Amino acid sequence: MFGFKFRIEVLYFTTFRKSTSTSLISSYTIPPFTTIRGVISNALGLRRDDLRVQEWIKIGIKPQNCINRSTEMAKVLKLKGTGKKYQKTFSSSPMFKEFLVNPVYDIYVAGDQEKIQNIYHALKNPKRPLYIGGSDELVDINTFEPVEIGKATSKETFCVMDGIHENCIIEKIPYKFIQAGRNFSLEYRTVSIPKDENFNGEAEIFNFNGENIFLF
């Protein structure tokens, strides 16, 4: 299996909105897997609703800085009309919005050599401008060379892990979309996000150039 890492730095602020928060806007601590696949799909220039990337890769996440949160009062525009005609004005609603301040994440992707090479080149020369969270929240991406990766067992690691672990932030993160006609549903994964300590305990991980990473 091949894999590589890329570092995502959100230039200023971003929100990874929880899909079940609409009377306020709460944010996940890390970008959901669906969001990361969205960035990759965008770089590859795939069309809307093209979910092929879901089948191509496995993903690992490592937060790189202490993630600060803050809250603002945001004016959220309400959608009007059917979408058939151009709509000029929209009513709005004030709402509390949680946002993350300049978060940085190392994202690890793994899969077949050909697919990984494609994604690597796409992220270096994306087809469209790349953003994460909101469509006006641009990102700075730094890619690292693909390497061959292998399974390993580690007793100590620092990355997002599957399941519930002590001294971590526990979140249920959207993992993939399931499409049935015009309906979408979400599959979630419960993850543990490390705060400042390494995980102690045996886990099946992958070795990316000496870094032990759990892949989802």
Place this chain on the structure above:
Amino acid sequence: MEIKIPIYNDIWMDNAVENLYRLINDSEEEIDINLDKTELTVNTNDKDGLRGILSSIIQNNRNTLIVKHKDKKTGEIKEIKKDFVLIQEGKKIDGIVAFKENIYSEPNKSTSEILDLIEKNGERTCVVCGNTFFKPYKKLQQASYPFVTKIKSLSGVRTYKDGNFYSFREYYDNFCPICYMVGILEWLDSRIIYRTFPGDKSILFLPYFDNFEDLVEFKEEYGPLLNKSERYSNIRVNLDEDKTEGTPGKFSTLLCFYEKFLLDIDYENVIGRNWAIMEVPFGSVKNIKFRMLNLTDSILGVMKELIGENEIRVYTNLIKETYFFIDNPKGAPVDWDLTRKIREKLSESFLIDDFRSFSRMLLPRKGGKVGYSSETRRNLESLIYIWRLKKMGISKESLGSIKGVGNIVAKVSKNNLSLLYKLDKTRSIEDFWSVLREISRKLIGIDIKKAKVRPTSLDELIQLLKDNEAQWTEIRDLLVVYSSMYYAIGSRGGEKK
């Protein structure tokens, strides 16, 4: 039938699962129910029996959602829905609240329908729990999950329609009957801590744990502290009284809760320190505000130590006894609005372990000063000793030097507060030295015997500062606290012995 509900890792839903477990358990009906760290399991062959149990717990606990109010003129007793309950209400019939939610208005029929739906397998995926289900009982709405509202822009996934343009397919329908039932019944939870400010907002506190067992234990422990039949607040003043506390804000409410928990409850090992604080506004649009508060072990330790060794309750014996006195002797002596704000801010500063902000709250302000009785002052000194000095490794003798200089600052600031403000605003140790130099200069102008100050304390403070340069900000904040304290005493005409 078997119902399995795994932990959601969601504040509302996890409290709701715990609540459902407690309600069924407390009903003392014979049913196989089990809650372990990560899952609630209900096992029964008697679906009708389960429906009966659910229906009766809804009817028996309906009082948690309402308060009874006696009309002063007519003497009639009417029901009022608690201000924070986000279930829509119809027109009252004979003074009885009519909920627009079938599970509360027709529990028998509604629970029966829900259990029928739960029993069937389906292919739809629930947007809240991620499990598959057959058909929703109701859409995802604020009544069953307070973090949502009807807003199309945020509730759909873009997709094609007729291959021509993009439309939204809302996912409100993707809400399983189990999540609906669990979420909507959370309003029956008598262990939600609340404080309502009429016409403004209600604040709710929900404890958060990463496992059900600790959540059950903690909520079980603090349950007796709450009185669910009061409209505006449910923290009892005393365990055996119905009267509840009138705290000025969210942090003071939580602080008040903790001091009662630590003193009045015979707790075992579990003390919750992670809280979700939800603010529900008055008015028709219920866009809620939400924040998490994670208290540190060290702050809990300070509260425990103060209660354990000195029986001092930080809120009741200190913050609640702090006032803002107005300088104008002819008008009202206390500015109650500002007093409430200061009490709230002091509670916040303490709970988030921000001594800097705490000390600034005690500074004199335009038109008056913060004051308290000599007993409260002693409690404040005990708090400062345990909260700051012990950790810093500064002895009680060294505190004498800080107090001495505080007294000097108070005396030289009597007619001119700029020095005290300058002291508070120092941003570097160089600024601090400069202020201390200014204090030493001002000493020349005062009558030492009359003012009862001890000039040597300034030398001692300088030495203390040299030995603890890294902690200069702490020393500055302590000096601000004592200067403000002596200023308040001095302007009241001196300390009575």
